[in-house]
Amino acid sequence: MHYHIAVAVIWAAVFVESRKIRGISLSYKRFYKERKSFLCIDGSKLIPFEQVNDDYCDCADGSDEPGTAACPNGHFYCTNLGFRPHYIQSSRVNDGICDCCDGSDEYNSSAHCQNTCRNLGQRERAELEKRMRRLNEGLLMKRQLVEEGADVWREKQAELSDLQKVAEDLQIRLEYLRKRKTEAEALKEEALAAAHPPPPPGQGPRSPIRAEISLEGHEQPMQDTDILIDTDTRLQQWMDSAEQREESPKEPEVKDAGTEDDPDVKAAVEAAKSAVADLKKSEEAYQRLQMEIRELEDRLAIDYGPEREFLFLLGRCFQITAYEYAYTICPFNQVTQKSQAGTEVLLGKWDAWGGPPENPYGMMKYDRGEPCWQGPTRSTHASSLSCEVQKRVQSSARACASLENLVAAFWSGTSDLWCGLGRALGEGAQ
């Protein structure tokens, strides 16, 4: 019996104490010292202390009701022993929904809240340890990637300067070929004029001379090429590889019936044709080269992170499937979406990094996709460094709004290692 009374007394004491200070963190306790009156923390009003946590809002700042739902702007402190303490809005106190893991927000409600703080705490610690492990592994990997990135970068730089050199050489060759073409054509004109005397009479045939010159002209390219090969094999190598890449269509042979029989004329025409063809081929090659240079320059102008740790993603593509759609993300290039029916839609081209200021490399932005019906053009945000969620293709790409979060598209392996790398890269970027 005595025991019961004692318990009851202790309970009552605890109750009184806890009623008065319910919903307050330790650091705020000094404002709530039991006195005759209570001064609202913003200093706006002095009220009797009984009116603290009496379920009526007296203070404009809500400070008199930290433990009830009375104030619209109040906050309730969850102690959450064993886990992280935090504040919830007063409106969540006694609303029948367990918000604090210690259940302290539902002290007067029909909700039967379990104290889940210990479990949460354990889980969080385990998770934290796992994250640390991952992070360490990730940091190792990052170091490799930074090195790899540096190598790739050097390679790319070398490639660029090679191409630029080739371009210079090609420029010289182009000038030569242009000159040659002009000459060859002039010779051809003369040869033709000789073979077919112009309508005004009195002009004698001059074809032999033409033929001679023409033949001379024919010799020249051979020597020229030799010189070039001697002087610079790079250009030829590049030209060869370009030729392999792109077979230039053969021009149809145009036969000039009238001049067929005249060997001089024929030679002159052939020489001119060959000069034109050579020039054209080289001009095309030059354009292609310039394009390649521009592309490479553009690629090199992209921000690959402070240590170029993202460079390894260049040129790779990753796929993620979400329901009836397959998404392909090619970092620094584009994102596309393919439906089961097979239609492919461009969701965006590389724009820029778009993460928040604290983690700018956390998000890739792609824009200028195909336009929506009645709407803007499609765009995509890809969380580049997330590993928590796999198939979180949020928002509606097919709904044509921007695909807000094409997450983890290229971390599809989501091994711990990848996640750790994600973190390492993210944190490295900070």
Place this chain on the structure above:
Amino acid sequence: MRNMAAPIDRMGLLLLTLLPVLFSISDAVDRSNFKTCEQSAFCKRQRDVKPGQSPYRALLETLELSDTRLTLQLINDNNKVRLLLELYRLQGNMTRVKINELKPLKPRYEVPDVLVKDPPTEPLSVLNRDENGVVLSLGADSQRLIISARPFRLDIVDGPNVLLSINSRGLLVFEHLRLRKDTKSETDTEQDVEQNVAEKGEGEEEVKEEEDQPGMWEETFKSHSDSKPNGPTSISLDFSFPGVEHVYGIPEHADTLKLKSTEGGDPYRLYNLDVFQYELHNPMALYGAVPVLLSHTTDRTMGVFWLNAAETWVDISSSASVQGGSEKSQTDVRWISESGIIDVFVMLGPRPTDVFSQYASLTGTQSFPPLAALAYHQCRWNYNDQEDVKAVDDGFDEHDIPYDFIWLDIEHTDGKRYFTWDPLKFSQPREMLQNLKDKKRKMVTIVDPHIKVDSGYKIHKEISSKGFYIKNKDGGDYEGWCWPGNAGYPDFTKPEMRAWWASMFAYDQYEGSMENLYTWNDMNEPSVFNGPEVTMHKDALHGVWEHRDVHNLYGFYVQMATAQGLIQRSGGVERPFVLTRAFFAGSQRYGAVWTGDNAAEWGHLKMSIPMCLSLGLVGISFCGADVGGFFKSPNPELLVRWYQAGAYQPFFRAHAHLDTPRREPWLFGPENTALIREAVRQRYTLLPYWYQLFYHAHRTGQPVMRPLWVEYPENAATFAIEDEFLLGKDLLVHPVTDEGSRGVTAHLPGEGEVWYDVHTYKKHQGNQNLYIPVTMNSIPVFQRGGSIISRKERVRRSSLCMQDDPYTLYVAVNAQGTAEGELYIDDGHTFNYEKQQFIHRRLTFAEGELSSSNLSPDSQFSTASWIEKVVFMGVTKPNAATLRTAGGLESALEFEFEPATELLSLRKPGVNAGADWTIQLR
């Protein structure tokens, strides 16, 4: 929800047939998809009939009078066809006028299920009778009904004043059923017909042969042909309202509150249609039809209910009439319907509230929604999957914005098979619903009436095997294109079909459903993508009746069956919540309606007010427009303004088209998030008042959202106001609906009244136009002096979380120093209120004493809610405030007083909201 402009990859086969349509769509409605009166054969025929030449004559010798009705034959002197006129005097000051063929070739359709019961009658008595006509008494008042014989005409008079004349312009036209001339000789019924004709012709001299006109026996519109096996069947009748300048009603049209003259244009059309990107200020038909028109003058409000479910056109014109020696304006109204009979209810008022009661006694009142349905709804086409639902749900908590319902549009289903879930995106519907339930929230899924023709789909198999589908003219199951591709349309006019449909909502039938899952019926006009005017062929068959006869009823029945299903699944305990797009007279009994596929434009925001006001006038109070606009994308200003307006309209749901960018409230920066949060919070604080208004609407038929003239019927300045409105009679709302607005001018009605700004408590005199400067956070709302409004000011995650929260009473004192109001409380979701399980208090303030007394002593309910605070507006500072509870205990209340605004706040009376108490200010 949406119309046929779906993203192309979703259209499947449909694409092939609709491609031309899709690409002809620009920014507005494609008018060529829909008929004008000229293109509608019967409308054209009827409109070609000119006034003043009525061939109809009343055969007074055939008059028969019983206790309940008067019957009388009418004859058309041109073709000698006889009609039967029935007149009823109905309880509650109404007159019913029914006209049918005396001996139709076969029965003509009479609309069932819309009237809640056979309207009780009162005896008619003949006061006077001669060869020219008959005078009947309409009860004790000076109201008389005069039948004139030649030409036939009815006048309802009150003393010396004619209230309403029928066929005074001679536009009664009744196209009798007939046999097609070229088939006449071959038909089996030849003899009957001849007999019939002979009987009719008895004693008459000559019968004019009526010539067939084009469109009588078949009609083609675009590529669709309408076989008309019954030939011409249309009807028409004119009504004149002497002295009347203002008429309202006949929704649904995207047009002004006050109806306009239709002279020189098309009549208002009533034909439920799925109109893609509808235009504003246009008499074109929309998704729903309520054939009820109200007339209003400073002296009297009346109504005409034209009970006909076929395609209907309403012409309105004004003319001058001479009454009592002086010339007055007059409004002439002419109704034209394609088939059925003439069945008209004349509601004689005289006050607006009388007309509402009269109409409610015929078609029933607004269903009493679950309290949560009055809170905020978050919808879009579509929330993609369970994770998306969870993310949005969490988003609301993260941004501290309350909401009660999240909605799933058609994409949640397995291939547009309703009652199913997409197996990948919504593989765990119960888990999802349980998660929402844990947060005291609810969900709505869409269930449309077009059923995918797929032998592997249970719903289709059963409907098909039971023979429940609507049939085409050749007797096979009618099929049309809709979301699932080829679809059948269940015949909801069949009671067995409706019973079966209702049974599909049982928890064990609708797999994955739970008690916090409710329903949305869309596309129930019905929408048929490849049908004439995007709807069903009129010669499709519902049993013996043509679709022509029942068209405007289809959506009504779909919602009826669905609501019945939701009631049944709970064993009759829980109130249903069903949203419908198509509707008819009486649809108010089954749930909510919305104004369909509007657009994110300021004009559409503005139009939401007259559209919902018009619906409220004809019984449908639970109305809303898609907040933000369905098509297109609102800029943040428009979105915020729409939330602010929507928070003060009955059905408050945000919705958006599939192809629009996401627009959850927190996606427009912290400032706009805060503005939207504030608007939604205002809605939640006022939920007790909304609930009470709906309780009243349910009990009495009075609209929730009212035009000003309803409460100020003698103030002509209010008659055309449609940019502000009243909620009940105590809150006046003037939403900001203009871009870049810096102020609005609100009309505060009532000579001698005062109005209090609910945000600043500033007092304004009535009967003035008040300029109110506005900023982005302004929602001009005023509380009427003389009223008491209860609020719950602890806004939480959802309305259910607020159930036990205390009330704050806002007492706005009038010039006489008094105020009154009510407080209604029940469990918020069951039918137990029908068993007297509720609290209904009267709150009165007079002579310094505020008291709460029981309005319903027989009822029993207990609440945990209490009175937290009492705020008085427009009082002087008292010396003391004393609370006296039922036990006679007295206690002093602390209070604060702000002299500048005459605002008095009483601290924590603490009494239970269901108790008797008084507070004395001295």
